[in-house]
Amino acid sequence: MPEQLSAAAPRRVTLKDVARASGVTASTVSKVVNGRRDVGPEARQRVLDTIDRLGFHPNSVARGLRMQRSDTLAIVTDDLEGIFTNAMMRGVEDAASSAGFGVFLCNSYGDRDREQLQLQRLLDKRVDALIFMSGNRVGRRPEPALPLQGTPYVYLYEYGDAQVSTVLPDDVGGGALAATHLVDAGASRIAFINGPREWEATADRLHGFTRELTALGHPFDRSLLRWSPSWNAEDGYFLANELMDIVPDLDAIFCGSDDLATGAMAAVHDRGLSIPDDVQIVGFDDRSLAEHQRPPLTTIALPLHQMGHLAGEQALASLERTTAPAVFRVPCELVVRKSTRGG
Amino acid sequence: MPEQLSAAAPRRVTLKDVARASGVTASTVSKVVNGRRDVGPEARQRVLDTIDRLGFHPNSVARGLRMQRSDTLAIVTDDLEGIFTNAMMRGVEDAASSAGFGVFLCNSYGDRDREQLQLQRLLDKRVDALIFMSGNRVGRRPEPALPLQGTPYVYLYEYGDAQVSTVLPDDVGGGALAATHLVDAGASRIAFINGPREWEATADRLHGFTRELTALGHPFDRSLLRWSPSWNAEDGYFLANELMDIVPDLDAIFCGSDDLATGAMAAVHDRGLSIPDDVQIVGFDDRSLAEHQRPPLTTIALPLHQMGHLAGEQALASLERTTAPAVFRVPCELVVRKSTRGG
DNA sequence: TTGAAAGCGCTACCAC
DNA sequence: GTGGTAGCGCTTTCAA
Numbered sequence: 001m002p003e004q005l006s007a008a009a010p011r012r013v014t015l016k017d018v019a020r021a022s023g024v025t026a027s028t029v030s031k032v033v034n035g036r037r038d039v040g041p042e043a044r045q046r047v048l049d050t051i052d053r054l055g056f057h058p059n060s061v062a063r064g065l066r067m068q069r070s071d072t073l074a075i076v077t078d079d080l081e082g083i084f085t086n087a088m089m090r091g092v093e094d095a096a097s098s099a100g101f102g103v104f105l106c107n108s109y110g111d112r113d114r115e116q117l118q119l120q121r122l123l124d125k126r127v128d129a130l131i132f133m134s135g136n137r138v139g140r141r142p143e144p145a146l147p148l149q150g151t152p153y154v155y156l157y158e159y160g161d162a163q164v165s166t167v168l169p170d171d172v173g174g175g176a177l178a179a180t181h182l183v184d185a186g187a188s189r190i191a192f193i194n195g196p197r198e199w200e201a202t203a204d205r206l207h208g209f210t211r212e213l214t215a216l217g218h219p220f221d222r223s224l225l226r227w228s229p230s231w232n233a234e235d236g237y238f239l240a241n242e243l244m245d246i247v248p249d250l251d252a253i254f255c256g257s258d259d260l261a262t263g264a265m266a267a268v269h270d271r272g273l274s275i276p277d278d279v280q281i282v283g284f285d286d287r288s289l290a291e292h293q294r295p296p297l298t299t300i301a302l303p304l305h306q307m308g309h310l311a312g313e314q315a316l317a318s319l320e321r322t323t324a325p326a327v328f329r330v331p332c333e334l335v336v337r338k339s340t341r342g343g
Numbered sequence: 344m345p346e347q348l349s350a351a352a353p354r355r356v357t358l359k360d361v362a363r364a365s366g367v368t369a370s371t372v373s374k375v376v377n378g379r380r381d382v383g384p385e386a387r388q389r390v391l392d393t394i395d396r397l398g399f400h401p402n403s404v405a406r407g408l409r410m411q412r413s414d415t416l417a418i419v420t421d422d423l424e425g426i427f428t429n430a431m432m433r434g435v436e437d438a439a440s441s442a443g444f445g446v447f448l449c450n451s452y453g454d455r456d457r458e459q460l461q462l463q464r465l466l467d468k469r470v471d472a473l474i475f476m477s478g479n480r481v482g483r484r485p486e487p488a489l490p491l492q493g494t495p496y497v498y499l500y501e502y503g504d505a506q507v508s509t510v511l512p513d514d515v516g517g518g519a520l521a522a523t524h525l526v527d528a529g530a531s532r533i534a535f536i537n538g539p540r541e542w543e544a545t546a547d548r549l550h551g552f553t554r555e556l557t558a559l560g561h562p563f564d565r566s567l568l569r570w571s572p573s574w575n576a577e578d579g580y581f582l583a584n585e586l587m588d589i590v591p592d593l594d595a596i597f598c599g600s601d602d603l604a605t606g607a608m609a610a611v612h613d614r615g616l617s618i619p620d621d622v623q624i625v626g627f628d629d630r631s632l633a634e635h636q637r638p639p640l641t642t643i644a645l646p647l648h649q650m651g652h653l654a655g656e657q658a659l660a661s662l663e664r665t666t667a668p669a670v671f672r673v674p675c676e677l678v679v680r681k682s683t684r685g686g
Numbered sequence: 687t688t689g690a691a692a693g694c695g696c697t698a699c700c701a702c
Numbered sequence: 703g704t705g706g707t708a709g710c711g712c713t714t715t716c717a718a
Binding site for chain 1: 711712
Binding site: 010012057058059060061062064065070072075080081083085086087089090093094097100102103104105106107118120121122123124125126149150232233234259266288289292294 | 353400401402403404405407408413415418423424428430436437440443445446447448449450461463464465466467492493575576602609631632635637
């Protein structure tokens with residue numbers, strides 16, 4: 001009977017195959033594969049050659065069973081289609097990949113039952129660590145929907161009350177960045193269209209913004225602050241108009257999102273004013289739409305990739321159980337384009 | 344010595360624990376867990392109770408080793424941050440999740456060496472099937488960077504020359520949809536700002552568009568066709584202006600992307616014309632920016648979630664090795680908003 | 687330096 | 703119906 005009848009799924013070569021073919025036992029091959037030093041040079045070479053010749057690759061499942069670790073991370077998110085999730089996931093994947101880890105992707109849709117189901121599956125698969133990532137909000141999240149049996153986890157773009165490592169953008173610093181830039185660019189009557197009050201980030205940004213303005217000798221005129229009910233362009237348009245009605249000599253608007261900024265720019269245009277000559281605009285987020293505005297929008301970039309990367313690293317680090325949990329505030333970055341005079 | 348010194352990572356309960364605690368052997372427990380019928384009712388009940396009491400969950404790694412299957416899919420993409428990847432991934436995750444499968448995420452950055460590395464890891468982890476997903480283009484891709492050892496795979500939003508199941512949007516139908524809608528809406532001088540020539544999709548859309556127009560008794564005037572060098576708003580703006588210069592009585596523009604349409608709308612506005620009263624605009628893709636345009640943009644929605652879902656299902660189906668590979672064209676959908684008079 | 691043996695947690699075959 | 707046994711592919715003592 002021919003051994004390889006179906007070429008489709010040939011039996012994969014195992015440790016034992018290598019052992020047999022190089023005239024040693026499985027133990028020795030295992031040692032070679034794992035870089036142990038207690039193997040004779042000639043035996044090692046023979047094994048190495050055979051591995052190459054046979055194209056042997058260790059079965060991770062078997063190794064995982066034996067080692068009680070799977071070299072696998074998981075991202076569980078409440079919104080796989082959130083506008084920021086992509087970039088963060090790429091960061092996580094980068095970090096995991098560099099360490100030889102795989103990453104599972106789970107979407108809970110923010111539903112607790114679903115999260116529970118997903119978590120149980122992940123625990124059954126023995127993932128080594130979890131990353132809870134929020135897609136559409138920054139805010140406190142409840143405990144994981146399931147006791148995690150000692151599996152370590154970190155929060156990314158969200159936080160809980162547990163003793164858990166947490167990765168967030170530095171919103172305070174982001175606000176300060178906008179303030180510095182606008183003052184540098186010669187603005188003196190500066191308004192702030194902030195995002196919705198419910199979002200923790202908005203308080204932080206306001207704080208950073210006003211504090212920095214004060215430090216720079218341009219204390220913020222609170223009457224020029226607006227809390228937008230949403231992050232959308234429509235509200236940016238409306239609020240910018242409202243501001244310009246009240247203060248005709250307004251010369252700069254800092255917006256809590258690129259969408260708000262887009263609306264604000266439309267409002268400025270509609271009055272026949274020029275950006276940045278009459279009014280300078282700064283956005284927040286650095287979504288792709290920012291650079292395609294006319295003029296291209298100066299904005300504060302959320303460090304999404306770095307945040308994801310850091311979360312991945314922290315998840316990995318948690319496996320060593322050596323470091324204490326911490327909260328990380330990743331610096332935002334000022335991206336100067338044409339809607340301000342700076343740069 | 345206390346058994347549970349570290350509460351952090353208690354030993355997990357195994358099949359054997361359940362067996363012991365219910366006075367049967369592992370075999371019997373296994374049968375119960377797997378819903379076998381050859382177990383006595385009272386034994387079954389006892390086992391079930393114990394499972395519940397102890398909180399037993401089968402170890403997937405062990406099961407995977409034994410069964411030679413991991414209940415795991417993998418997505419390998421060349422662009423994790425592509426504007427369409429999110430939605431497709433969610434579709435895949437939905438399909439996988441419903442079947443109790445997990446999904447690995449891999450980013451090759453379009454780099455062949457990286458893809459090779461990733462694929463090898465996935466094979467080592469014994470994933471059951473792969474989904475190759477393109478993030479930023481529709482086009483022929485080379486063979487997988489590694490012989491897949493019989494692991495089945497499908498293409499999503501890209502295709503190769505192999506005998507491989509492939510999931511693509513129905514671009515021909517999408518073009519036709521736009522034609523029908525515009526004619527219904529009373530347009531008679533219709534232009535088409537198509538995407539770049541290199542993209543396979545653009546030829547398909549043009550074909551569907553013109554064929555349908557002809558069928559409707561409004562043959563397409565080829566002089567009103569433009570091939571944009573990019574998908575961006577800038578080019579949409581420029582080309583729309585060019586078209587309006589040449590044909591003053593233009594009353595509709597079909598654009599190959601929502602970004603192109605955004606540019607076209609700006610051009611129309613700049614001339615003091617009204618949308619949709621003077622000129623109707625239809626986009627393509629249905630990205631989130633579409634519904635926030637002023638007026639909100641009528642567009643042809645790419646069925647990204649459905650495509651991902653279908654790809655997931657096909658990957659799952661390929662495990663049964665019963666169906667022949669096929670290429671699927673998932674219908675686009677007309678989303679009527681305010682930039683056209685239809686609806 | 688090498689290998690025999692045990693075992694990670696599970697399923698399946700085949701007696702009883 | 704039930705359980706003993708073997709084994710999935712690997713790592714790790716421990717003895718030789």
